[in-house]
Amino acid sequence: MKIDSVDIAQTSSAASIICEALKKAIVEGRLKDGEPLRQDEIARMFNTSRIPVREALTMLEQQGLVATQRYKGAVVAGISPDEAAEIWDFRALVEGHVIEVAVPRMTAGTLAEAQAHLAAFAAAAGPMEWGDWNRRFHMVLYRASGLTYHLGIIEKTLDRVDRYIRAQLSLSNGLARADAEHRAILDACAAGDAGQAGALTRQHILGAKANLLANLRAD
Amino acid sequence: MKIDSVDIAQTSSAASIICEALKKAIVEGRLKDGEPLRQDEIARMFNTSRIPVREALTMLEQQGLVATQRYKGAVVAGISPDEAAEIWDFRALVEGHVIEVAVPRMTAGTLAEAQAHLAAFAAAAGPMEWGDWNRRFHMVLYRASGLTYHLGIIEKTLDRVDRYIRAQLSLSNGLARADAEHRAILDACAAGDAGQAGALTRQHILGAKANLLANLRAD
DNA sequence: ATACTGAATATCGGATACAATAATCAAGCG
DNA sequence: CGCTTGATTATTGTATCCGATATTCAGTAT
Numbered sequence: 443m444k445i446d447s448v449d450i451a452q453t454s455s456a457a458s459i460i461c462e463a464l465k466k467a468i469v470e471g472r473l474k475d476g477e478p479l480r481q482d483e484i485a486r487m488f489n490t491s492r493i494p495v496r497e498a499l500t501m502l503e504q505q506g507l508v509a510t511q512r513y514k515g516a517v518v519a520g521i522s523p524d525e526a527a528e529i530w531d532f533r534a535l536v537e538g539h540v541i542e543v544a545v546p547r548m549t550a551g552t553l554a555e556a557q558a559h560l561a562a563f564a565a566a567a568g569p570m571e572w573g574d575w576n577r578r579f580h581m582v583l584y585r586a587s588g589l590t591y592h593l594g595i596i597e598k599t600l601d602r603v604d605r606y607i608r609a610q611l612s613l614s615n616g617l618a619r620a621d622a623e624h625r626a627i628l629d630a631c632a633a634g635d636a637g638q639a640g641a642l643t644r645q646h647i648l649g650a651k652a653n654l655l656a657n658l659r660a661d
Numbered sequence: 662m663k664i665d666s667v668d669i670a671q672t673s674s675a676a677s678i679i680c681e682a683l684k685k686a687i688v689e690g691r692l693k694d695g696e697p698l699r700q701d702e703i704a705r706m707f708n709t710s711r712i713p714v715r716e717a718l719t720m721l722e723q724q725g726l727v728a729t730q731r732y733k734g735a736v737v738a739g740i741s742p743d744e745a746a747e748i749w750d751f752r753a754l755v756e757g758h759v760i761e762v763a764v765p766r767m768t769a770g771t772l773a774e775a776q777a778h779l780a781a782f783a784a785a786a787g788p789m790e791w792g793d794w795n796r797r798f799h800m801v802l803y804r805a806s807g808l809t810y811h812l813g814i815i816e817k818t819l820d821r822v823d824r825y826i827r828a829q830l831s832l833s834n835g836l837a838r839a840d841a842e843h844r845a846i847l848d849a850c851a852a853g854d855a856g857q858a859g860a861l862t863r864q865h866i867l868g869a870k871a872n873l874l875a876n877l878r879a880d
Numbered sequence: 881a882t883a884c885t886g887a888a889t890a891t892c893g894g895a896t897a898c899a900a901t902a903a904t905c906a907a908g909c910g
Numbered sequence: 911c912g913c914t915t916g917a918t919t920a921t922t923g924t925a926t927c928c929g930a931t932a933t934t935c936a937g938t939a940t
Contacts, residue, residue, distance in 0.1 A: 455731055455893070457719070481922070491895045493712070496923085497719050500676070504723035512674055513901045513922050528810045535758050536751075591747045595814065674923070700892070710925045715893085732892050732931045 456490050457497035463488075464498060468507050468518055470570060471605035475520030479508060506602050521603065523658045529603055530651030536596060537584065538644040541627075544587035545636035553632055556582045560624055572617060573608035579624060583631060583639075610654055623649070675709050676716035682707075683717060687726050687737055689789060690824035694739030698727060725821050740822065742877045748822055749870030755815060756803065757863040760846075763806035764855035772851055775801045779843055791836060792827035798843055802850060802858075829873055842868070 464484070467473045479499060481492040488495070499516045502508040509519040521529070556579055563575035577600060584593060600607075610616050623646045630638040683703070686692045698718065700711040707714070718735045721727040728738040740748070775798055782794035796819060803812060819826075829835050842865045849858040 453731065457893090480920095482920095492922085493894055493896095497716060497893095500716050500719050501723055504720055512672065514903095515922070525810060528808055531808075532755075532810055532814070535754065539754050589747055589750075591744060591751055595751070676923090699890095711892085712924055712926095733933095734891070 455497075456488070456494035457501070460484065460488055460490070460494055461498035461501045464502060465505070465507060465601065468502070469601050469604045470573070471608055473518045475518055477518045479516045479518070481515070505598060521606065523655060526603070526606065526658065527651060527655060529599060530647055530654065533596075533599060534644045534647040534651075536592060536599075537580070537647060538640045540584045540587045540589055540592050540596065541631075541643045542636045542640040543589060544583055544585075545631050545634060545639050547588060548583070548586045548631055552582060552586045553628070556628055556631070560621070560628065563624070564621055569608045569612045572611045573604060576607065576611060576620060576624075577604065583627070606654060607650070610650060610657070613653070613657065616653070619649075620646075675707070675713035676720070679703065679707055679709070679713055680717035680720045683721060684724070684726060684820065687721070688820050688823045689792070690827055692737050694737055696737045698735045698737070700734070724817060740825065742874060745822070745825065745877065746870060746874060748818060749866055749873065752815075752818060753863045753866040753870075755811060755818075756799070756866060757859045759803045759806045759808055759811050759815065760850075760862045761855045761859040762808060763802055763804075764850050764853060764858050766807060767802070767805045767850055771801060771805045772847070775847055775850070779840070779847065782843070783840055788827045788831045791830045792823060795826065795830065795839060795843075796823065802846070825873060826869070829869060829876070832872075832876065835872070838868075839865075 464473075464479070473479075481495050481499070484495045484498075485492045499508060499510065503510050503516065507519055508516045510516040559575050559579040559582060563572065563579060566572050566575055581593075581597075584596060587593070611620060623642065627639055627642045627646065630642055683692075683698070692698075700714050700718070703714045703717075704711045718727060718729065722729050722735065726738055727735045729735040778794050778798040778801060782791065782798060785791050785794055800812075800816075803815060806812070830839060842861065846858055846861045846865065849861055
């Protein structure tokens with residue numbers, strides 16, 4: 443076999459492509475809470491029938507990103523202050539644990555990558571990029587844990603709340619504060635102090651929770 | 662309005678009915694790991710077309726209960742020893758935390774209900790019932806926490822592994838040991854000792870993990 | 881006998897068409 | 911004028927049909 447081979451496997455169906463596109467729009471906050479998602483309209487956007495659209499919406503509903511009512515359609519699922527408070531507590535619990543497992547397994551490459559994401563975060567120009575680099579920074583550290591199941595749950599949870607995190611980063615001091623805390627977390631990781639990394643991560647998340655709730659209440 | 666009104670709302674579509682039925686069969690272990698799920702076969706069973714079947718399968722895939730390959734179909738998703746180990750650690754983390762939150766919020770009714778489930782558990786006759794009452798016992802205690810998001814994650818995780826728990830309960834000493842540990846947990850709850858309840862729950866889960874891994878390795 | 885080739889079958893992904901339900905709106909009645 | 915009632919429209923849920931892909935198996939050549 444002397445020719446170069448390309449993996450031609452179509453691993454992605456129309457449904458999953460549509461799902462990913464919608465998910466991205468929701469996570470980035472381009473689709474607002476409660477905004478209805480019409481099957482016909484989406485089908486026309488992607489030049490497909492409604493069948494794959496319906497499967498995409500089914501996936502998103504399972505992920506908690508949209509809420510569907512029979513014969514009434516799907517809307518972007520919002521989040522109540524109570525839910526928000528609980529989800530941030532959950533994040534502190536799980537992400538705090540995962541980073542403690544991760545620290546002793548981090549390589550020089552892990553730390554370098556996290557450092558690079560931190561620099562990109564500081565240099566980024568708008569809420570979209572801030573959110574992206576923020577998330578990448580944390581996930582690189584978590585991924586060193588090798589805890590696949592935990593990581594999947596974390597990703598799902600972040601998908602659910604990423605747009606609120608982006609909004610918080612945009613507020614006054616949000617960016618500077620996050621940056622300082624990120625550096626402290628990374629220092630603890632570099633020092634191999636798992637307990638400290640866990641404690642700082644929990645503080646980071648619970649501090650964000652307090653800010654978020656204060657702002658949600660302001661509305 | 663003087664007549665009795667019945668909620669005639671059809672909250673359940675064909676897809677969700679099929680999904681629940683398949684989920685029950687998988688969770689109870691009646692469908693074995695790797696067993697293929699043919700669309701038209703299932704469609705015939707429920708007297709529907711394949712469309713709602715496909716939506717049910719996408720739901721189950723999102724929940725991690727089936728694995729789908731494009732143009733090849735869906736099979737019941739098994740679990741590797743590594744995944745099992747990680748999932749039990751996750752359970753210890755989350756369920757341990759949730760019960761600590763729950764203890765101070767438990768009412769006399771909560772404890773009575775848990776007690777009743779314990780009795781039913783001891784009186785039950787086979788692996789199916791053991792599994793059901795075991796799960797109900799734990800969930801009643803967790804539910805007192807009021808932590809909706811955490812509870813949802815716990816339910817999803819238990820769906821994923823319930824058949825393995827059932828299998829473990831059927832093994833020698835599995836039942837007696839679980840019963841003794843359940844009583845200890847309930848006692849701690851009744852005494853209002855959240856820390857103790859959390860510690861016992863974690864032991865309960867991590868002990869089960871050790872048993873499970875020993876048995877998985879024996880194969 | 882074995883390995884390759886190609887047709888036949890089984891199964892899945894998607895498009896079109898129809899049925900069921902909800903939302904809108906106009907007409908009639910008090 | 912407000913409320914109800916019925917028809918119209920919009921949207922969703924499901925069935926049927928068609929094209930795409932994978933699998934199986936018979937046939938053939940080496």
